[in-house]
Amino acid sequence: MNTVTTLPSLQSATNDVCREFKQLNIYTDKLEDTSVSLSYAPWNFLENGHYDPNNNSVTVPALSTSAAFGPYCSLRDVLRHEFGHALLDHSPRLISAAEWKKIFGAPRGKPSPYEYDEEDFITPYANSGATVEEDFCELLMVWVRHKGDIKRYRYSRPGVYEKLQFVASVMRRLH
Numbered sequence: 001m002n003t004v005t006t007l008p009s010l011q012s013a014t015n016d017v018c019r020e021f022k023q024l025n026i027y028t029d030k031l032e033d034t035s036v037s038l039s040y041a042p043w044n045f046l047e048n049g050h051y052d053p054n055n056n057s058v059t060v061p062a063l064s065t066s067a068a069f070g071p072y073c074s075l076r077d078v079l080r081h082e083f084g085h086a087l088l089d090h091s092p093r094l095i096s097a098a099e100w101k102k103i104f105g106a107p108r109g110k111p112s113p114y115e116y117d118e119e120d121f122i123t124p125y126a127n128s129g130a131t132v133e134e135d136f137c138e139l140l141m142v143w144v145r146h147k148g149d150i151k152r153y154r155y156s157r158p159g160v161y162e163k164l165q166f167v168a169s170v171m172r173r174l175h
């Protein structure tokens with residue numbers, strides 16, 4: 001399945017997700033400066049979204065083929081995830097080196113050493129072989145989607161719950 005994104009749908013999703021970040025008190029000035037746009041670049045079509053730290057911008061492909069390879073991801077979830085990359089980029093010391101190692105198992109920029117299992121990883125993409133930042137961004141995506149209410153994971157997925165609690169504590173540092 002290919003996913004087509006139109007400008008009005010991106011605008012509407014961006015408004016919704018910015019409102020969620022505001023309600024959670026994590027809509028920083030730098031996040032407000034982050035641009036969100038539709039990309040027509042073919043190299044972009046293979047992914048759901050992309051954050052570029054060089055120009056503080058999130059791009060979402062107008063046509064995405066990524067759903068053909070992985071599970072479908074809503075436009076709002078894509079933005080919640082990419083805003084996570086933006087927050088990490090804006091505050092490089094938001095999570096200490098020791099915390100990356102302790103909570104995510106590896107330094108920032110390195111892949112997780114653990115195999116995927118549902119108890120400890122919120123989504124398969126969180127442990128897709130890319131860096132531990134993906135784990136953080138997938139957790140943030142779910143935390144924002146649930147508006148910070150994560151107790152549903154407490155007993156069913158204790159490892160995930162612990163990491164979500166950490167994400168919540170990191171977000172409080174932004175206030």
Ligand SMILES: [Zn+2]
Nearest residue numbers: 081085134137
């Ligand atoms: Zn990512």
